[in-house]
Amino acid sequence: MNGKIKLIIILSVTLLLCLTSINILLSYFTAKKAAEISVANNALEIAISIAESMDVAAYERFLENPERNEDYWKIREKLYSAKQNTAALYVYTLAFEDPKSPPKVMIAGFPRDNNPYYEIGMDCMVPLNQIQRAFNGESYFTGKIDDPHYGEYISAGTPIINNQGETIGFLSIDISTSRLDRIGDTVIKNSIPGFILSGLLVIALLTTFVLIQKWYNHELKKQIGDTEETYHTEIQSLITSVRSVRHDFANHIQVLNGLLKLGKHQDALDYSNSMREEAQLLYQIPIRSNNPALSVLFQTKTLAAQSQNIDIHFHHSDSSFEKVLPTDLIKLLSNLVDNAIDAASELPKETRKIEVWCEENSAGYRFTVSNSGPVIPPEVKEKIFTPGFSTKTKNHSNNRVRGQGLYIVKQIVEKYNGRISLESNEERTTFEIRIPS
Numbered sequence: 001m002n003g004k005i006k007l008i009i010i011l012s013v014t015l016l017l018c019l020t021s022i023n024i025l026l027s028y029f030t031a032k033k034a035a036e037i038s039v040a041n042n043a044l045e046i047a048i049s050i051a052e053s054m055d056v057a058a059y060e061r062f063l064e065n066p067e068r069n070e071d072y073w074k075i076r077e078k079l080y081s082a083k084q085n086t087a088a089l090y091v092y093t094l095a096f097e098d099p100k101s102p103p104k105v106m107i108a109g110f111p112r113d114n115n116p117y118y119e120i121g122m123d124c125m126v127p128l129n130q131i132q133r134a135f136n137g138e139s140y141f142t143g144k145i146d147d148p149h150y151g152e153y154i155s156a157g158t159p160i161i162n163n164q165g166e167t168i169g170f171l172s173i174d175i176s177t178s179r180l181d182r183i184g185d186t187v188i189k190n191s192i193p194g195f196i197l198s199g200l201l202v203i204a205l206l207t208t209f210v211l212i213q214k215w216y217n218h219e220l221k222k223q224i225g226d227t228e229e230t231y232h233t234e235i236q237s238l239i240t241s242v243r244s245v246r247h248d249f250a251n252h253i254q255v256l257n258g259l260l261k262l263g264k265h266q267d268a269l270d271y272s273n274s275m276r277e278e279a280q281l282l283y284q285i286p287i288r289s290n291n292p293a294l295s296v297l298f299q300t301k302t303l304a305a306q307s308q309n310i311d312i313h314f315h316h317s318d319s320s321f322e323k324v325l326p327t328d329l330i331k332l333l334s335n336l337v338d339n340a341i342d343a344a345s346e347l348p349k350e351t352r353k354i355e356v357w358c359e360e361n362s363a364g365y366r367f368t369v370s371n372s373g374p375v376i377p378p379e380v381k382e383k384i385f386t387p388g389f390s391t392k393t394k395n396h397s398n399n400r401v402r403g404q405g406l407y408i409v410k411q412i413v414e415k416y417n418g419r420i421s422l423e424s425n426e427e428r429t430t431f432e433i434r435i436p437s
Contacts, residue, residue: 079109
């Protein structure tokens with residue numbers, strides 16, 4: 001069981017760490033994705049604003065003759081000014097030939113000088129799925145693009161519409177993703193309290209399981225102690241009964257020996273026949289039950305009763321009575337049967353009788369111990385389950401306090417939400433216990 005508890009601890013801690021890690025990773029990637037979408041939408045709004053302010057007629061003239069002419073420089077300066085006034089890395093126009101070919105950069109917003117920033121008609125790294133949207137005249141924005149020449153950025157584009165409502169190109173804008181990396185760092189920093197909390201939860205979980213394990217070990221030791229004590233009592237009872245039988249056997253041998261020496265053979269034969277009948281009762285002792293504890297109890301109590309010439313009979317069903325702990329079951333019936341033996345032994349031998357029933361039905365368990373013996377008066381019945389109360393005299397051969405035993409019986413019955421009843425008349429005294437299923 002300790003191995004199972006350790007396995008549960010390991011699995012629980014591992015599961016908790018995995019769930020915490022997954023939660024942090026999801027938070028990280030969700031935050032970055034949300035930031036990407038936010039940046040892309042912002043870039044798209046800027047692109048739409050710039051496209052609406054363009055000189056569409058000049059751009060159409062440029063497309064008819066795509067060279068560095070006056071229309072080219074006019075639009076280039078306009079795009080450069082827009083770049084300067086926004087957070088854009090680059091602002092440029094694109095032309096799309098077909099939905100499967102990379103778009104071409106036509107005019108990019110750079111200062112008016114002769115530096116070779118780009119070539120008119122150079123390829124652009126817009127993803128294929130966004131190219132298809134653009135070719136259909138729809139706005140687009142990309143995820144993070146890793147360009148070995150221009151670095152990491154997000155691109156967004158919107159159609160450039162002429163006066164006839166036709167799409168003559170696209171106005172695109174690139175936004176740096178350096179802020180996204182800072183967002184990732186921020187998420188990790190914000191997750192530190194979560195890491196600490198998760199660590200505290202792991203510690204709390206480990207502490208809880210350690211305490212549970214200690215409690216379990218304590219209860220297990222206690223139960224083992226109760227079991228040892230219960231079975232030790234029954235074994236002692238069995239040893240006492242065997243000693244009594246051995247003592248009686250020695251007396252019987254002496255009587256037979258004496259009768260034979262006196263030549264009273266018929267008397268010796270009659271005496272041996274009575275011994276044989278008594279021996280046959282001992283042969284009938286083995287009683288089988290589906291509950292091993294009951295089997296032990298039946299054996300010991302049968303010997304104890306027969307040693308006092310008490311006729312005892314056990315009636316039991318095939319139930320294993322597993323809902324009651326074996327130690328509780330032994331304490332329950334052992335105390336009741338011992339009381340019955342004490343009471344029956346006060347009567348003449350021929351009237352000493354005990355009946356024990358152990359049964360199970362739809363309502364639960366029923367245990368009944370009935371014995372011949374003196375009537376229990378009403379005033380005693382009211383006190384009989386009180387701890388320490390006893391009806392036995394101090395000089396009785398058995399110093400066990402019967403009242404204490406009945407108090408133990410009552411405690412066990414209450415433990416299982418059962419009830420105990422007592423009936424006593426001139427013929428017999430009966431204790432009945434009912435434990436619900």
